[in-house]
Amino acid sequence: xxxxxxxxxxxxxxxxxxxxxxxxxxxxxxxxxxxxxxxxxxxxxxxxxxxxxxxxxxxxxxxxxxxxxxxxxxxxxxxxxxxxxxxxxxxxxxxxxxxxxxxxxxxxxxxxxxxxxxxxxxxxxxxxxxxxxxxxxxxxxxxxxxx
Numbered sequence: 683x684x685x686x687x688x689x690x691x692x693x694x695x696x697x698x699x700x701x702x703x704x705x706x707x708x709x710x711x712x713x714x715x716x717x718x719x720x721x722x723x724x725x726x727x728x729x730x731x732x733x734x735x736x737x738x739x740x741x742x743x744x745x746x747x748x749x750x751x752x753x754x755x756x757x758x759x760x761x762x763x764x765x766x767x768x769x770x771x772x773x774x775x776x777x778x779x780x781x782x783x784x785x786x787x788x789x790x791x792x793x794x795x796x797x798x799x800x801x802x803x804x805x806x807x808x809x810x811x812x813x814x815x816x817x818x819x820x821x822x823x824x825x826x827x828x829x
Contacts, residue, residue, distance in 0.1 A: 738825050743818065
């Protein structure tokens with residue numbers, strides 16, 4: 683009986699604190715995206731001719747963990763099949779945060795744009811059931827600074 687109560691409490695705490703942390707993180711992402719919107723990002727490999735430039739590799743990396751409630755919901759979804767929406771917001775936050783960190787590094791170098799952007803995603807910290815515990819996203823590209 684105590685195990686069931688402990689499990690229910692863990693689910694409730696995961697839901698409450700997970701929602702609070704996720705909403706706070708999305709607000710922070712939206713604010714920083716507004717601050718860094720002047721740094722343009724492109725996935726094209728070739729930088730258009732625009733005169734002399736300085737180029738440098740910039741990157742941003744983030745590791746974000748999933749809360750207990752979402753992990754439980756995702757395991758249920760794996761059992762019955764279908765979209766795992768619990769992980770979609772996790773990946774969205776990770777990708778946007780990695781790009782923001784890359785843009786911040788580009789700004790620190792005085793760059794006006796970042797070209798050839800690539801994103802790499804990996805799951806790390808798997809639990810005993812081989813479920814996803816955390817994801818790492820790395821964003822990298824070439825920061826371009828006009829001379």
